Amino acid sequence: MFDYIWLVPVFPAIGVLINGLLGRRIEAVSKHLIHWIACGMIALSFTVTCVIFYQLLQLPGDQRFYQVTCLDWIQSGVLQTYIAYQIDPLSMMMAMFVIGIGFLIHIYSIGYMWEDEGRYYRFFVYLNLFMFSMINLILANNYLLMFLGWEGVGLCSYLLIGFWFDDEANAIAGKKAFITNRVGDFAFLIGMFLLFTGLGEHGVWSLQFSEVFTHVHYLSQSQATMICLLFFIGCTAKSAQIPLYVWLPDAMAGPTPVSALIHAATMVTSGVYMISRSNVLFSMSPFAMGVVATVGALTAIFAASIGLVQNDIKKVLAYSTVSQLGYMFLGLGVGAFAAGMFHVLTHAFFKALLFLGSGAVIHSMHHAYHKVHCHDDPQDMRNMGGLKAKTPITFWTFLIATLAISGIPGFSGFFSKDEILWQAWSSPQGSWILWLIGAVAAGMTAFYMFRLVFMTFFNECRAGEACEHIHESPPSMTGPLCVLAFLAAVGGYLGVPHALGGSNLFHQFLEPVMGLGDGKLLHDATQAASHGVEHAAQAAGHLMHAAAGHVAEAAGHAAEGAEHGGESMFMEYLLMVVSVALACFGILIAYIFYIRKREIPAALAEKYSFIHRLLLNKWYVDELYDLVIISPLRGFAYFLWRGVDVGVVDYIVNGVARVVGWGSSVVRYIQSGYVQSYAVSVVFGTVVLLAYYFLKAL
């Protein structure tokens, strides 16, 4: 069955072809056919994936690696590239949940996009195209094919963000996403070139993962660092990290299923996937890893801080996505690749759920407003409230997701987030600062997520007379919600850490792929075990001053733990407690602010109006970029256009063109149209040739 892996990307491609070429006609016949084709294709490729995944599980862990070469792609000199796919735990894990969630979201879109007349088929074409590219990205066994997918998903995200392009804001958002991503892609490309040549110097002309990673030791430290950093820049664009995260919040202009599928669950995690795919490469360069970790942590807290005050329901989720991605990179950065991927998985579940839930809310709101011809913003939480009763399914599923993302024990988010935090503390690349940032960010996350829930579902309805028109969305939308809710709830038990008596299945599963990376880290760990202890001690000390009261006593325990010579197990429990405590603290505050004493937020905004405005305007980052980068570029471009291009180049070009045209209009008259003049030219040529050759003969 492994050899049929190519079916997985081919099915969506077929979908694209059918709907893309005949879509308009099919839609004229029946809209149902459209989504039957689209969803059917994804279902097919999901089945294939499942079978392959099952067979993969049958194999013993060390044999779980298989490559299938489908086509010659580029054969030019030393560069031999193939359309070839790789089956190993990592890729299959990604494929499983990407295609699975993709399928659910296809179903969901049926309900969500139903009213969209005339463009219905186009939406599904784009979705299928996205699945195709994403699958290529995941299953590729070489960087070039991966890059193809990488570009493909970028394109689809552009197309889908601007799906309702008749509203210019959406079109602009799409452009922003595309351009920002181009920056990253460029870095990625350069990195690839460096890698190709760097290994090529040692006779390994290949971009194939297996090749590259077995010969990676040829690379010098500096080369590795350079390549890793460039790759990481690529990731900052694709996965919305500082400094290139700016496109993601705007990307919410797209239809909500898109935000769920592309800008929460799958595409944005491809950066994480790429790094953990290249873990061998990255673990060669501690510096790069450090950068990854730091950027990740900063992004996590930075985005969370913005999320605190946003009022657009999707914006909040967007920023939470950014900050969760920050977590993942934090995990990767401290060498916990498996943990990072684990968070990718759980995050995919609950974040997709959150978006779909918000989609359902928006859907209901929109309909309600539509009924009463009111043009308020259906995405603004200030217009919502009290939906709990009206949309029960949405509410409960949404609540589960929120608990998961807040890291409440028992829900999926808890395990993954907690593992990352623990690694951030304990692993040799980690440090207590990273942990602290992470923990605080976790607290903030809990706060703003519950703020969201409270504002949306609790209290009285603020939608005016539209209220009584609000009701639950169609089953095609609620169905996926329930499935995802289930996953979001229990998904975490794949990776229960040893500390909690679990046997981290997930970790073991990815062992063969991450092996090299972690192996190196382990041997680092041994020599850095002592550091761990010091960390603990320092942490305890600092925590005293740092956190709130109950944190402080926890820190007391931390100190003890340190005395016991890095009793890591105990330490892990402790940190767990602390982070959970922080989360609960966040929830508590949210509860107070938005249920009990609802005047407080306003008052605070009043009191610290500066900070409030700062956060509300996203730290003015967009404005900053505009000032520092965009407008100077604009000016320069304008100069090039008016001054250089129009002024100088055009004159030259047009001049040349005019001369050539004139020459042409003259020369053409050689062609008199008389047969015999042509015969003469033949004779003339003959004479010349004869003369030439006879001169040779002399």
Place this chain on the structure above:
Amino acid sequence: MLEFVVPALNLKAILPQLILALTALTVLLVDVFAGKDGKTSLGGLSLIGVVAALVTLFLSRGDFESAYAGMLAVDGFGFFITLIICLVALLSILVAISYEKVCPEIRSGEFYSLLLFAAFGMSFMGSASNLIMIFVALETMSISIYVLAGFKRDNLKSIESALKYFLLGAFASGFLLFGFALIYGAAGTLDIVKLGSFFTAHPDLLHQPLVMGGVALMTVGFGFKIAMFPFHMWTPDVYEGAPSVVTGFMATGVKAAAFAALVRVFFVAFAALQTDWTTIMWIAALLTMTVGNLIAISQTNIKRMLAYSSIAHAGYLLIGFVVGSEIARSAILFYLLGYAFANIGAFAVISAMGSKGEEYNELSDFQGVGFKYPMLGLTMSIFLFSMAGIPPAAGFMGKFFIFSEAIKAGYVWLAIFGVINSVISLYYYLGVIVRMYFKDPEREISIAAPAGTLVAALSLAAFGVLQMGIFPSYVWDLARASAKMLM
């Protein structure tokens, strides 16, 4: 004096050509015996024949031999040329079937059988390894095409083009023959392989007037067929006047066949003289592409424009000829195939641009076509891109192979001129696309909806162009293998 060996009757070696000829004869008979209804089946019949020829071509591939006492060289080179010819014939017939609507005259046995006979001659030119054979094949091709060119009996332009092509063609083949005669006089044989060994064996005889005159006159003869400057003058008139489908056929098939013969004769028979002909061919290549591109710019009739552009393409191909390395020869083959796809496709579109009786060949008629007839517009753009050498089309890879090889072999200037020329050519190729998409029609033209066969032809050609442009490795490997096997 009179002894000679009786060659084996090796039908397998010529199976594809044989099938072509038989089909042609069958078509003739069907035409006269079957009545009105039979006429409609002629196209399909010849189509079947060509497909059969293609199949047998691939089945009988690989055995590399010299058949009929050295008359034929059944080698990779011949294989590839025959492949090109069969594809060309296939596409042309597909187009012709739908072209019957525009120009009813061609719905007749003569048309299809002549087309097949021409293809028959062409494919033999590719594998003929004896000057007699080359001459006969060349005439088989030419005579059929003289008639085809004048097939619109009531159209003065068509007749005129037939006349011009006929007179000049006969004239030029006179020169060719005289060249043959002189070479024969010098070496005493007409067998290309023997000639090659003779000249390598007697370098002292190389520079006697007989040989030199012979080479010169043969250059004239072949140069005429491939439309090399200054023997190119017939091209625009003939291409403009001939029925569009015939134009597409001769623009690709004749060029391929003539180039094949040229390469075989010069690289097998006159390999020893390479240093002598290189210089003059260098100049010829430069002038050919420059003149072609230059005059093409100021044309208003698209067929005429493409005629000049085909002259320019002959120039690019001559670059490969000048370089002359094995890779360059494979590049020529690759380029020929890509050019065939693009050019026939373009002429297919042109042939679709007409309703019963009249055709719209003025450039201005293409204004707005892109939106009015999206299929035609899209495919036409693909073909023009390919001819202009813009990726991801076959033309780009072809130019890339030829120019890069030229640079490797040290003909940097030639390559530079080639690139400059392709830049010039952009001007008129893109001009058409601009007209198709960004200008409003001047006069109202109504054309029949493209018939199924035409759609098939267009998609096949477009597929070929893109396939060779995006995944060149298949065809390129094939061309490399074929060029290796040149007897």
Place this chain on the structure above:
Amino acid sequence: MIDNQSVYLAISIILFVIGAAGAICRRNAIVVFMCIEIMLAGVSIAFVTFSRANQSLDGIFMVLFVMAVAAAEAAVGLAIFVLMYRKHGSIDLDKFNLMKW
């Protein structure tokens, strides 16, 4: 004495040149075609000459083919001329330049 070969060769060349010159100068299509035939005749003589000189048959066969082909060309050519005459009322080559430039 001068050897026959060069004499024959001279004749053939002369014929060829006469033919070429005629093909260029004459205006009547049929005459032009006849001139081309003269060129071919010259070629044939050359072939026969060399065939005798080289003691090989190829030349002779070539001549046979040349004759046959010439006949075929004549057939096609005359057909074209007749067509011209009926459409155009003349076979004067100067009258045929609809297509130029």
Place this chain on the structure above:
Amino acid sequence: MLRDYVPVMLMMLVGAGFGVVAVVLSSALGPKRRSRVKKETYECGMTTQGATYAPTPIKYYVVALLFLVFDLECVFMYPWAVHYKSLGVFGFVEMVIFMVVLFVCYVYVWKKGALEWE
């Protein structure tokens, strides 16, 4: 050397003789009626009117061309006939193919009505 030409000579003699004999015989044996009218000098007819030039019907050309082509194809049979024995089955097959092609063309011409006079 010269005696090689004896057959040719004979051929010519026979040919010429045949012609002469035929003419002589016909004039000798043919019936003759002499009358006054026949002895008179012949003077009649009318002055011609209109164009004396009458274009030849196209059929003449067609037939002429067909004759030309088919006649010339025979050229190939001389060397073949000369070497028939040494060529063996190969030569035979080849010639058969050749003839078949010619025949098909002939049939075609015929069916096309190129040989019809009216």
